[in-house]
Amino acid sequence: xNFADNIPIYVQIVNKIKESIINNTLKxxxxxxxxxxxxQIFQVTSLTMQRAIKELEGEEIITTVKGxxxxxxxxxQKQLKYTVSKTLLKEFINNMEKIGFSKEEILNKIKExxxxx
Amino acid sequence: xNFADNIPIYVQIVNKIKESIINNTLKxxxxxxxxxxxxQIFQVTSLTMQRAIKELEGEEIITTVKGxxxxxxxxxQKQLKYTVSKTLLKEFINNMEKIGFSKEEILNKIKExxxxx
Amino acid sequence: xNFADNIPIYVQIVNKIKESIINNTLKxxxxxxxxxxxxQIFQVTSLTMQRAIKELEGEEIITTVKGxxxxxxxxxQKQLKYTVSKTLLKEFINNMEKIGFSKEEILNKIKExxxxx
Amino acid sequence: xNFADNIPIYVQIVNKIKESIINNTLKxxxxxxxxxxxxQIFQVTSLTMQRAIKELEGEEIITTVKGxxxxxxxxxQKQLKYTVSKTLLKEFINNMEKIGFSKEEILNKIKExxxxx
DNA sequence: GTGGTCTAGACCACG
DNA sequence: GTGGTCTAGACCACC
Numbered sequence: 001x002n003f004a005d006n007i008p009i010y011v012q013i014v015n016k017i018k019e020s021i022i023n024n025t026l027k028x029x030x031x032x033x034x035x036x037x038x039x040q041i042f043q044v045t046s047l048t049m050q051r052a053i054k055e056l057e058g059e060e061i062i063t064t065v066k067g068x069x070x071x072x073x074x075x076x077q078k079q080l081k082y083t084v085s086k087t088l089l090k091e092f093i094n095n096m097e098k099i100g101f102s103k104e105e106i107l108n109k110i111k112e113x114x115x116x117x
Numbered sequence: 118x119n120f121a122d123n124i125p126i127y128v129q130i131v132n133k134i135k136e137s138i139i140n141n142t143l144k145x146x147x148x149x150x151x152x153x154x155x156x157q158i159f160q161v162t163s164l165t166m167q168r169a170i171k172e173l174e175g176e177e178i179i180t181t182v183k184g185x186x187x188x189x190x191x192x193x194q195k196q197l198k199y200t201v202s203k204t205l206l207k208e209f210i211n212n213m214e215k216i217g218f219s220k221e222e223i224l225n226k227i228k229e230x231x232x233x234x
Numbered sequence: 235x236n237f238a239d240n241i242p243i244y245v246q247i248v249n250k251i252k253e254s255i256i257n258n259t260l261k262x263x264x265x266x267x268x269x270x271x272x273x274q275i276f277q278v279t280s281l282t283m284q285r286a287i288k289e290l291e292g293e294e295i296i297t298t299v300k301g302x303x304x305x306x307x308x309x310x311q312k313q314l315k316y317t318v319s320k321t322l323l324k325e326f327i328n329n330m331e332k333i334g335f336s337k338e339e340i341l342n343k344i345k346e347x348x349x350x351x
Numbered sequence: 352x353n354f355a356d357n358i359p360i361y362v363q364i365v366n367k368i369k370e371s372i373i374n375n376t377l378k379x380x381x382x383x384x385x386x387x388x389x390x391q392i393f394q395v396t397s398l399t400m401q402r403a404i405k406e407l408e409g410e411e412i413i414t415t416v417k418g419x420x421x422x423x424x425x426x427x428q429k430q431l432k433y434t435v436s437k438t439l440l441k442e443f444i445n446n447m448e449k450i451g452f453s454k455e456e457i458l459n460k461i462k463e464x465x466x467x468x
Numbered sequence: 469g470t471g472g473t474c475t476a477g478a479c480c481a482c483g
Numbered sequence: 484g485t486g487g488t489c490t491a492g493a494c495c496a497c498c
Contacts, residue, residue: 006300006487008482022216045483084216089230092209099139099201103231110227113206114220123481125488152471162490164281167472175292182354184470184498240496242473256450269486279475284487301482301485318450323464326443333373333435337465344461347440348454357472359497396498 013042013052021061021072022081032062032070130159130169138178138189139198149179149187247276247286255295255306256315266296266304364393364403372412372423373432383413383421 002012020026033041038049053070056062061080064070096106137143150158155166170187173179178197181187213223254260267275272283287304290296295314298304330340353363371377384392389400404421407413412431415421447457 010482019215048483051482081216085213085218085226088209088212089226092205093227093230095205096202098136099198101202107227107231109202109206110210110224113210114224127488151469153469162492163471164473164491165489168488170471181471182498183357183472184496185354186470244473253449268484270484279477280486281476281488282474285473287486298486299483300487303485315450319447319452319460322443322446323460326439327461327464329439330436332370333432335436341461341465343436343440344444344458347444348458361497399498402497 009042009044010048010051010055013038013044013049014055016042017052017056018061018080018084021077022084024077026072028072028074028077030072031068032072034069126159126161127165127168127172130155130161130166131172133159134169134173135178135197135201138194139201141194143189145189145191145194147189149189151186243276243278244282244285244289247272247278247283248289250276251286251290252295252314252318255311256318258311260306262306262308262311264306266306268303360393360395361399361402361406364389364395364400365406367393368403368407369412369431369435372428373435375428377423379423379425379428381423382419383423385420 017026017032026032032038035046035049035053038052039046042049053062053064056070057064060073061076062070062072093103093106096109097103101109134143134149143149149155152163152166152170155169156163159166170179170181173187174181177190178193179187179189210220210223213226214220218226251260251266260266266272269280269283269287272286273280276283287296287298290304291298294307295310296304296306327337327340330343331337335343354360368377368383377383383389386397386400386404389403390397393400404413404415407421408415411424412427413421413423444454444457447460448454452460
């Protein structure tokens with residue numbers, strides 16, 4: 001975790017977990033590591049970790065069963081990948097247009113950037 | 118200004134001013150509106166506005182002369198457009214790769230998105 | 235604090251804190267007093283204190299973690315002492331030369347002054 | 352003049368004039384350039400220049416005769432050189448001691464600095 | 469008129 | 484508890 005910047009730590013954790021889901025590191029229906037284990041992994045207090053979990057519950061990505069653990073819902077992976085990529089795309093195009101690039105120019109810029117690597 | 122979300126108002130203002138520079142609404146070498154005028158425009162107190170101004174000074178985008186006003190530095194517009202777009206591009210590609218898209222797929226997604234409008 | 239002269243209070247505070255670092259009153263890696271404590275110590279409002287803190291962050295002397303506190307970076311003490319003394323020396327010699335003293339004369343003046351105490 | 356920093360312009364001008372006196376560029380008893388000429392030289396408005404003049408009058412360095420001009424007082428050069436250098440010396444030693452140098456160390460540092468040029 | 473600094477008190481999100 | 488942001492209004496020095 002990046003403790004020095006402005007993004008709340010619990011949000012950073014939420015994002016990391018979402019990444020794991022999209023990458024298929026965490027598989028659908030599977031039980032997630034316990035809060036205690038996650039605290040170790042991310043080096044945070046349980047309170048912070050709980051918030052991250054709550055957030056994921058709120059977004060209907062996981063369900064928590066008291067005394068048992070949290071589970072990934074079925075069908076999340078594909079949907080998450082879709083919504084996240086859609087958001088990234090829209091935001092990116094929107095921002096590029098705000099600073100004066102046409103759609104064509106955006107496409108060219110992307111091509112350049114990708115080929116330059 | 119968006120008083121509801123988490124981005125500090127003074128950062129929002131900084132971004133708006135940067136946009137104005139990139140759009141050429143504010144021209145190089147030109148005097149910016151006074152702090153008091155900006156307070157009216159953005160509906161904030163002078164202190165908040167000053168923070169935004171200080172930030173832009175720190176980024177070497179403007180220079181301020183006490184009792185006279187703030188001025189856009191020469192050569193900012195082009196450079197700002199370049200660095201901002203570069204950052205957007207890199208971040209976007211990076212994020213898309215993190216969630217499992219190959220460079221080719223990214224390009225295709227962008228094409229789709231742009232053509233769909 | 236000296237509320238009477240022209241040096242902004244937050245700059246005076248920055249200098250005092252720098253002095254504490256150089257004297258080793260504040261040790262490297264250590265947590266600084268909280269903003270609220272500093273407000274008591276220096277008898278200023280939190281905003282003024284925050285400005286001082288931001289300044290020190292900008293100079294890469296401390297790092298701040300939201301909700302936790304500010305910490306002295308490692309390696310600051312020695313470097314700060316070096317740069318500050320170097321600046322004082324250069325400025326002093328420069329000013330003395332401006333008003334017509336040769337390097338030799340400067341040395342003699344210093345000797346006199348020191349021995350006279 | 353440095354219009355961008357925090358030292359008031361009129362103070363900067365006062366210092367420059369003092370330097371000229373100490374260097375003997377302006378000689379004792381001599382008539383100073385007119386306000387109008389000085390405005391040209393320093394590229395400032397007459398109001399700012401007037402303030403600088405007032406300051407020098409206040410410090411008893413010059414006298415102004417209405418409708419005629421300003422004149423350097425007799426005996427200023429030597430005295431000015433003395434007081435200015437004394438101030439510089441004391442301040443310098445004071446500052447160096449504040450950051451933990453002994454008188455001996457100060458002397459050594461000065462020697463080093465001078466010989467290194 | 470300009471920018472710069474400050475207070476006193478408030479509210480917020482985060483750990 | 485921590486740091487971060489903001490207001491409303493004030494005062495100042497300077498051009």
